[in-house]
Amino acid sequence: MATKCSQCPLRRHALFKTMSEQDVAAMQRFKVGELTIEAGTPVLIEGSNSPQLFTALRGLGLRYKTTIDGARQVVNFVFPGDFIGLQAGVMGEMSHSVEASSNMTLCVFNRSELWNFFKSHPERGFDITWLAAVEEHFLGEALTSVGQRSAFEALSWALLRTFVRAEAIGLVQNRSMRLPFRQKDLADALGLSLVHTNKTLSKLREKQLADWSDGHLTINDKARLADIAGVELDVVPRRPLM
């Protein structure tokens, strides 16, 4: 049985901007169903023109691109509240693939309805643009990490970023969170080799900065990590939820 938008567990979080009753109702009409998938299942494929768009409701996933010679660049992690398929929605073609890293639940929308939705609810259209801008913001940060920071700094940045994002939607308990990715996923996100990623992770563990093992990430002192990563540790700004 699909969750009603009025009962959406995500909207409770302070991370998301509050929505009017009407907007919730509009989302409910836009939503055509719910999809539950297992870890490892692909959601969208690069280059495809999916008839459906999604919002992640539960679980974590991976956005990635693949090069001709087989290399993989992980572009971002997917968290609950993330919108999936924007590019297919507007440009008609995904620029990256998405797959589930844990079991996931997705809200499903019809791509063909997106334009109507945009027209009849311009303020929600504005919110979609907002989400696109947030993604652009993140990608700029990621590019900066990969381009300018050392492996040690980049990993500090990535783990901190992930942790803070998880905190904002209540995925952190006791300074620890479930992180269902492989070391290879993180390596591919930062343009590092698996071996070097592994060794750098143990250095972070050794220095008691961050401990990611057994699928759980624990961070005790965010400030120290932020310092190494070279970022400010400011509050996560509120964002719209589709």
Next chain:
Amino acid sequence: MATKCSQCPLRRHALFKTMSEQDVAAMQRFKVGELTIEAGTPVLIEGSNSPQLFTALRGLGLRYKTTIDGARQVVNFVFPGDFIGLQAGVMGEMSHSVEASSNMTLCVFNRSELWNFFKSHPERGFDITWLAAVEEHFLGEALTSVGQRSAFEALSWALLRTFVRAEAIGLVQNRSMRLPFRQKDLADALGLSLVHTNKTLSKLREKQLADWSDGHLTINDKARLADIAGVELDVVPRRPLM
């Protein structure tokens, strides 16, 4: 004297989707003026909440982020037709800085009007989202280049990408274009050192793949470059113009 949108030299290019008379008129009302700036002038600063948004009309520029320890990541080049300030427009704060690399002319819009514009012209709002998606697409590509490709491949990719983009708006004559950037700009875009960028550029020149010297980029065989870069050489999709 400011250019009339109805006379906009950019809209002639096949790169941009055709606009209805009404849309052109709406843009004309949204546009509050024109700004001419010299090479080296900053346009927007990271973190700022500019009251104005822009569309590049003439000239080339640079989007970049700066880290605490002084490193700079060039996030993208700005070409005529690019929209500048989207993030300030929706999120209230720029996530990167923009500055002019050559003399530039910019169309100026009021940020405060953006929301009204969005509401009264949802199809144009949709176009803004489109532009955001295009940028996201590009950033994913850039991240892949920096993360997965060697210096030689990454430079091939970057020069080719720039060249093709320039072709689409008629900036290429005789297989050659003006490219007013510094080698350091390209180095900062690809996460490489200036020295190594310089040496790799001469290797590209030596192999007759691409010649960027005296502020001019010449490419004779795009297919060969594309092959090295590991990308397809397909037609540039049409995009909206704000």
Next chain:
DNA sequence: CGGGAAGTTGAAGCCAGTCAAGATTTGTGG
């Protein structure tokens, strides 16, 4: 209990960074 995926660790080599110095271009004031 066997096999495959993921994680760990050591050793060797290279791509790209850093350092340093000189050549070339650009801008500026006398």
Next chain:
DNA sequence: CCACAAATCTTGACTGGCTTCAACTTCCCG
């Protein structure tokens, strides 16, 4: 129009962070 300074580009030598190769361990799951 020249002289000097500042940026940018170029080239060589040395260094090191990260990759690659390789082997071993641990953890699942059928």
